[in-house]
Amino acid sequence: MTPENPFSGLQPWLDARFGPADYDLRPIAGGQSNPTCMVDHGDRRMVLRTQPLGPILKGAHAIDREYRVLQALQGQGVPVPEPILYCADDGVIGRPFYLMQRLDGRVFHDNSLPGIAPSERGEIFAEMARVMAALHAVDPMQVGLGDFGRPEGYYPRQIARWWQQCQDSQLLRRDPITALAPLHDWLSENLPDQDERVSIAHGDFRLGNLIFAPDAPRVIGILDWELSTLGPALADLGFACMAWRTRPDQFGGIAGLDLDAMGIPDRHSFVTHYYDHAAPTPPLQPFHEAFALFRFAAIFVGIADRAAAGNAAGQGASDLAPLAAIFAERGLQIAKRA
Numbered sequence: 001m002t003p004e005n006p007f008s009g010l011q012p013w014l015d016a017r018f019g020p021a022d023y024d025l026r027p028i029a030g031g032q033s034n035p036t037c038m039v040d041h042g043d044r045r046m047v048l049r050t051q052p053l054g055p056i057l058k059g060a061h062a063i064d065r066e067y068r069v070l071q072a073l074q075g076q077g078v079p080v081p082e083p084i085l086y087c088a089d090d091g092v093i094g095r096p097f098y099l100m101q102r103l104d105g106r107v108f109h110d111n112s113l114p115g116i117a118p119s120e121r122g123e124i125f126a127e128m129a130r131v132m133a134a135l136h137a138v139d140p141m142q143v144g145l146g147d148f149g150r151p152e153g154y155y156p157r158q159i160a161r162w163w164q165q166c167q168d169s170q171l172l173r174r175d176p177i178t179a180l181a182p183l184h185d186w187l188s189e190n191l192p193d194q195d196e197r198v199s200i201a202h203g204d205f206r207l208g209n210l211i212f213a214p215d216a217p218r219v220i221g222i223l224d225w226e227l228s229t230l231g232p233a234l235a236d237l238g239f240a241c242m243a244w245r246t247r248p249d250q251f252g253g254i255a256g257l258d259l260d261a262m263g264i265p266d267r268h269s270f271v272t273h274y275y276d277h278a279a280p281t282p283p284l285q286p287f288h289e290a291f292a293l294f295r296f297a298a299i300f301v302g303i304a305d306r307a308a309a310g311n312a313a314g315q316g317a318s319d320l321a322p323l324a325a326i327f328a329e330r331g332l333q334i335a336k337r338a
Contacts, residue, residue: 118263203227238288293331
């Protein structure tokens with residue numbers, strides 16, 4: 001590893017494990033959190049995930065957890081890439097990393113699915129709902145993830161965690177987001193009172209974190225497990241519903257579009273399809289969607305802070321900063337209507 005090329009130690013490390021071979025590494029643009037690269041080593045086509053450079057919040061960017069959940073879900077009817085190697089040694093590339101199988105397919109970052117036939121758009125969203133239900137049906141205890149998180153007190157703990165990140169934000173000290181505090185207060189005062197089923201919660205379940213087969217509306221991999229833990233399935237479902245709450249210029253939302261003409265289900269139909277395939281789960285409440293918007297607003301705050309510090313993983317990170325205010329306001333609108 002050298003300062004000029006922090007990945008210079010990767011090829012010798014791979015050669016020692018797989019034997020000397022041709023090698024190529026290419027960063028993948030797009031993600032805003034854990035830096036990701038394509039790695040070719042001989043005939044092995046892999047993806048590398050690593051922590052970002054610079055200061056890291058306690059508990060954030062825990063790629064060892066990503067690797068663990070990928071291992072646990074192998075053979076469980078949930079499409080995930082195959083994990084290959086994990087390295088905790090900072091001496092190889094300066095930070096921990098892991099390698100997983102590279103999947104060839106399609107990733108849709110725009111929920112309006114431009115260029116896709118209307119007949120396939122509905123099938124894509126139906127498959128998204130089905131795969132999410134399949135994930136939530138997995139018993140964490142049966143796959144060795146019984147200690148993967150603390151499901152009790154999930155919502156208060158999450159609300160406190162993301163609120164603290166906002167409180168620590170250098171950007172928000174200069175330019176506060178007025179909707180965040182009342183949304184935080186409403187969430188804290190309106191916690192769900194029903195018993196929610198404990199699941200493996202992905203934490204960032206949305207269309208852009210799924211990879212579909214090249215030629216069919218079939219998910220072949222759920223990606224980006226950085227925020228995964230044990231928690232209520234409805235936290236993921238509420239998060240997935242954000243697309244219907246935001247406009248196309250707001251992180252690829254679909255609010256305001258003619259969904260029927262486009263072949264895209266409305267939010268109610270999407271949620272119904274999830275319940276058609278899900279294990280017994282309480283109804284989705286306004287709290288779950290407001291909570292999801294609050295959390296994503298806080299995530300955008302973190303991205304903006306990393307961009308200001310010069311260590312954001314994705315391109316255009318600074319352009320996402322205004323979305324924190326938009327998502328907080330959307331969440332507060334749901335709270336006021338509730």
